[in-house]
Amino acid sequence: MSRAPFARRLLSVIGVDELGAYRVLRVADEGPDAEPGQFAMLAAAEDWGGGEEQRPFLARAFSFARQVRGEAHFLLEDVGPGSRRLCELGAGDGLWVLGPLGQGFRAPAAGRRAILLGGGVGIAPLAILQDRLTAAATTVLLGFRDSARAEGAALLDGARVASDDGSVGHHGRVTDLLEQELARDRDAIVYACGPVAMLESVRAICAARDVPAQLALEAGMACGFGACFGCVVARRGGGYLRVCVDGPVLDAHELERVEEPAGAPV
């Protein structure tokens, strides 16, 4: 595991590029190498807090999508006040970065094919994973809601794409492609990141076929380094795991199922 410097660092934005429905935030970063699957907590140095409901307040978790020549890249989807503010950043703007944090993907056993399966903005950690998996045979399966999002597939090489609306590639779920791939050749390990429903489907498919799977999870986070105990998911067999320090990448069998937390009746 790569260790984060103890203190958030004020880094400088190099640029924010469009990538279909997403943005790629590029930051000058001479910090430690991130491992694929690790993430950083990000917050704009200026004007962090003037959005809807006077948010954002906390920093936001983003996977390292790439790390090259002193640049760290993050893939952003605008889904709320925090990600929106980050999308607005421009060259020279300051960015607070804490990281790299968390447990990344574990390398495949020698000779085993790596299937990289991503949904939506969840493709981010798979890009850096592909960069580093130079030795292994890889298959890349990516699913998107629509064609604007499917442009994100450019982040990885040689992806087979599925789209919910059929505008690009397979009309349907990316997990359909996974089933095809595993039917063809089960000697594989699946690295997956994406929406909860997709991850649960990956988990179930792999469990049924006894294929190892590593799932990069998301959870609402306040700190990213184990301080708040806020980012938990239920562990198979009872108790909870902190996604930020026990994950974000978890072996699929550590979880009973992947599910959206449900809240409670008032």
Next chain:
Amino acid sequence: MSRAPFARRLLSVIGVDELGAYRVLRVADEGPDAEPGQFAMLAAAEDWGGGEEQRPFLARAFSFARQVRGEAHFLLEDVGPGSRRLCELGAGDGLWVLGPLGQGFRAPAAGRRAILLGGGVGIAPLAILQDRLTAAATTVLLGFRDSARAEGAALLDGARVASDDGSVGHHGRVTDLLEQELARDRDAIVYACGPVAMLESVRAICAARDVPAQLALEAGMACGFGACFGCVVARRGGGYLRVCVDGPVLDAHELERVEEPAGAPV
């Protein structure tokens, strides 16, 4: 009194120009004509709240400094998170504007000389006053802390300037100039806006010489239209006046003295 439309309006910023230590914020405004001394409550439409202490939250009061050809001008000094955010605005940005609000300056009695006396960013309402006082003889006396601020004098025509550091014009207080002017000719009315100490000095000088004076006051404001009762100053003879609706321009004799509110021991 010009009446404000009932609801804040989303206007578009035309530009923000430097003027020495100040900024001139120009806004496309087809709303009602402001009277000199009236003000508006301003808030940036985006990113209002991400500054120090997660502020600003409330709108901020600014005097109309000028109104020409569908443009309203405000003179800004960066003194905290609200004014800072306004200084950062650029062409096309949205600005919430509520106003014109409050009681402006009353015109001088016919034939009487108008002395416009401003200190620092308090020169703002005197600019629009000068624009409108086309009939009266006017004398303009402006005081600044230093030369960067003294560049603000360009907002008015024919100003005599004083500076605290002697870098521009008279080395000393602008009220020294007032005393000279009144010694020369007391048949005048003084229109003053600026720091508390300056206003108090104007009040005392004019009271001693029985010269009428209208003082444009400042006070911390939450609403600007009489709703919160927060912006009060002590009225001569007891009770309080709301600066936003009873002022901001008050006849000097309505006040016992002009003073900074003192807070209280905890």
Next chain:
Amino acid sequence: MSVSFCGLELAHAIVNGSGTFDAIAAHAAFGEELVREFPFAAYVSKTITLEPRAGNPPPRLWEASAGLVNSIGLPNKGLDGYLREDLPRLAEICSRAGTGAGVPLVTNVMGASATELTRLVAACEARSEIAAIELNVSCPNVETGLDIGADPRQLEAVVRAVRPHTGKPLIVKLTPNTADVARCAQAAEDAGADSVSLINTLRALALAPHATAGASERAGGRGPGRAWLGGVTGGLSGPAVRVVALAQVSAVAARVQIPVVGMGGVRSGADARELLDVGARLVAVGTESFLDPAAGARIARELDAIAGP
């Protein structure tokens, strides 16, 4: 989306928080547009006391993170001045407000004792312009000895004492600065209140900033370590308190049968909807009106566009 509240039919669910909208001053500032586009379905006066009050010395305002601390000190003309000068003017505005049907006028009163409150309530009872009475037992800014509203027993006694003196709807505005606000609400209901409203502001303190110490000391003794507000402590309102308000309104609505007026930090129809979701009948808007006098109308429109639970 008309709403019935204690026998009153309101055009929508949004009213103002007491002390946050001076309809007389707003009429002067905005003219007839205020009346035509009156933002509230009922109008609540600021707090009236028996004797006139000048209010607290300034400063009276402090901007907190996503909130406002005020220490206004309930300035008002006293009962007689209110009934003679303000009430007729407010009633005139309210009678013409909105689409012409007018809006009910609620008068908010505060007294240091049951005797004082009884006199205030009895005087309101006698005035037909007043549709309902709100008892402020919760304002943290003013020293009324003990805070009646924080102690369920005292609260119950006071409400019981005033209840017989009016047949109009009696709303008790609870204090949030208490251990168990639901118990206080229950006490008000037991004593005959027709409704409870909450939250009032949270007790808060702001100090003069150290950064401006030099400047301020020159300007009159306002130095670091001193309270910023002339009234020393104040009350926090605005977005900062919204989640606290939601918890208290939820607890109260779960406890009492009488309708609840929920408030605290509401800025949008979505915020209002959440208070209704946890059981409020009406929603009051306070601080947000300072940012936009027409906020109440906007919030009512936004609320209309959101489906109920």
Next chain:
Amino acid sequence: MSVSFCGLELAHAIVNGSGTFDAIAAHAAFGEELVREFPFAAYVSKTITLEPRAGNPPPRLWEASAGLVNSIGLPNKGLDGYLREDLPRLAEICSRAGTGAGVPLVTNVMGASATELTRLVAACEARSEIAAIELNVSCPNVETGLDIGADPRQLEAVVRAVRPHTGKPLIVKLTPNTADVARCAQAAEDAGADSVSLINTLRALALAPHATAGASERAGGRGPGRAWLGGVTGGLSGPAVRVVALAQVSAVAARVQIPVVGMGGVRSGADARELLDVGARLVAVGTESFLDPAAGARIARELDAIAGP
């Protein structure tokens, strides 16, 4: 700027709020840099209970305006697990923290009754690694029947019961969700507490947003009108509560003689200075550490640069 606190000599006035800094996890994440640049002058553990607790179901966090609502539910290994597994590791980190002199370790405990608390306190008393004990009588997230800390009489009884079982400094962490926090502090002092700390979080509620209703319902029943947090209510912390904390700390410090640990929304040396100005001896940093694990050290430096009152 060393500070003495209940007989302990601290290098500066900044400590952590209980439950907001897991030194073991931070050590794993940041390595020895954490130890060398340890941000706090004393380290306070999260709350330990007699039995192990898994904590509340997720979601456990809600971002409020300028604040955070949490409903963590005090997950911990229970007294035995803590003493066996966590305490030695925490003590090892604390012993080497900072410039090498180490920092004192405070253990925070909570129990539903005097009996439970007595067992917890007695067990802490027996461990030399523990320099002081903090009693959490205020956590609003967990149902311990009544909230002991909100009632001065109950509070006094509990503190009186545990006091004889330890000679170590005993800090009582007060609940802010009460009518008169100064009276509660007084009760703790009367019962023999060596210090009081405040504020804990304000009781708060967040609902699942209406906007995401469709998506969320598909995803498992999280719909509008439902509580967002798995634990239903939570506690508000962060800048939103700072002025409330300042009022409560001021009221408490004016009432008691024992030293006060002030906290709530501190983000800067200036914020810390204000708590000291109103009478706190130490200042704890909670939520701000989430934004930056080294915040405590920065705040201590900033504080150093500000002159006292």
